[in-house]
Amino acid sequence: MSTGVEQDAILLDAEKDLSNQFNAVLGATIAVCVVFLFVSIYFENFLTPIVEEEENSTTEYTPLWDRYKKNYQTDLENGTILEKGPYSLLETANEWNSTHVFVEYELPETEGGAGVTNDAKISLAYWLPKVPEGVKVPVIAEFGPYFQEPSVQTPTIEVPGSWLGQMIIDQILPHGYAFAQVSVTGTGRSNHCMALMGTAEQLGNDAAVRWLGEQNWS
Structure with missing residues (x-):
């Protein structure tokens, strides 16, 4: 009789250990999910303005296969760009601004x-x-x-x-x-x-x- 009781006690302890392990894994899984939830919210708030800015951009991008139609200037010593940049040369103490x-x-x-x-x-x-x-x-x-x-x-x-x-x-x-x-x-x-x-x-x-x-x- 005592042997049966001992076996039941061992099985009960094993079930408790298994239950504790399961609870620990479940808790860790929930914690990871919460972290990923906060990360996704952060990146959504970070990326949304960038995506909206790109969608609202009026910059025209000419596909490669259509660039030969552009009005290239070929009568100068060097090749020339199609669009001038927005920045000027920073002036320095000498006449060459170097x-x-x-x-x-x-x-x-x-x-x-x-x-x-x-x-x-x-x-x-x-x-x-x-x-x-x-x-x-x-x-x-x-x-x-x-x-x-x-x-x-x-x-x-x-x-x-x-x-x-x-x-x-x-x-x-x-x-x-x-x-x-x-x-x-x-x-x-x-x-x-x-x-x-x-x-x-x-x-x-x-x-x-x-x-x-x-x-x-x-």
Whole structure:
């Protein structure tokens, strides 16, 4: 008789444990559902204005297959955009509205030159669109050996390059882009020795890109 009672007690305990586990799982499931409910409400309130703004937008998007019908201007030195951007060029102290900086970086001693004297630097100039305060903009950068280079008699790096820079400043910058011209290692005012695709050039380019990406306007 006692054996039967003990078995009943064991079964009862097992049922209680199973019931407790079920209640725990049910409670956790309800909690997760509540969390997802609040998240969905938040994102609905967040996305609704964006969707409504897109639906109410009057901007006309020309499909790719119809763009050949547009009135392209083809009689200038460079290609031209169809719509001008809303931003003007931010004025600076010089007549070209550029800003020049030297970006310092480290070279290993095995590179010799500025790697030994520990004064490697990259020369770059940049132009900014006049955007509202606090707005950050992406940067288009041109790297090359021909800025302020005596061997090809090009002007100072603060002057927009006639082969690309001026076109970007006139047409792309007004859409909210910054533009930079960067003299690779050993050219223009960038010191050390020119090393085409070598370690010094790679480290110098990396330093310039990092500097451009870490400014409070980019």
